[in-house]
Amino acid sequence: MHKSKLAGFIIDCRTDDLPAAAEFWGAALGMEVKNLPGEQDKYVKLVDPSDQLHIEVQSVSHPSRVHLDIETDDIEAETGRLEALGAKRIQKISTWWVMEAPTGQRFCVVRASSAAFGAQANEWK
Numbered sequence: 001m002h003k004s005k006l007a008g009f010i011i012d013c014r015t016d017d018l019p020a021a022a023e024f025w026g027a028a029l030g031m032e033v034k035n036l037p038g039e040q041d042k043y044v045k046l047v048d049p050s051d052q053l054h055i056e057v058q059s060v061s062h063p064s065r066v067h068l069d070i071e072t073d074d075i076e077a078e079t080g081r082l083e084a085l086g087a088k089r090i091q092k093i094s095t096w097w098v099m100e101a102p103t104g105q106r107f108c109v110v111r112a113s114s115a116a117f118g119a120q121a122n123e124w125k
């Protein structure tokens with residue numbers, strides 16, 4: 001059995017000014033903007049005051065959109081479960097998978113990283 005849960009949201013921005021995009025989204029959502037070491041040209045973190053969700057603003061080359069991340073302790077088992085529900089694998093990037101729902105939305109399946117993962121995750125067979 002493996003566990004999975006909603007990790008958070010990534011705000012994909014096709015922009016040449018990621019800091020300005022992050023400042024807008026931080027102000028719009030009432031969240032502190034925090035640079036990620038070594039990643040400030042690609043990702044900027046927005047700090048969730050309740051520390052429940054991981055939210056980032058990301059610089060992308062595709063059209064701007066929002067996607068969600070599902071974190072899991074077993075990426076292969078979770079991607080397989082989601083494929084059985086009708087999703088399809090689009091691209092493996094580093095250690096995670098970009099997938100597409102049967103309804104067309106893209107999302108990522110990523111490794112579990114939060115300390116509270118076990119208590120908040122759903123168990124799947």
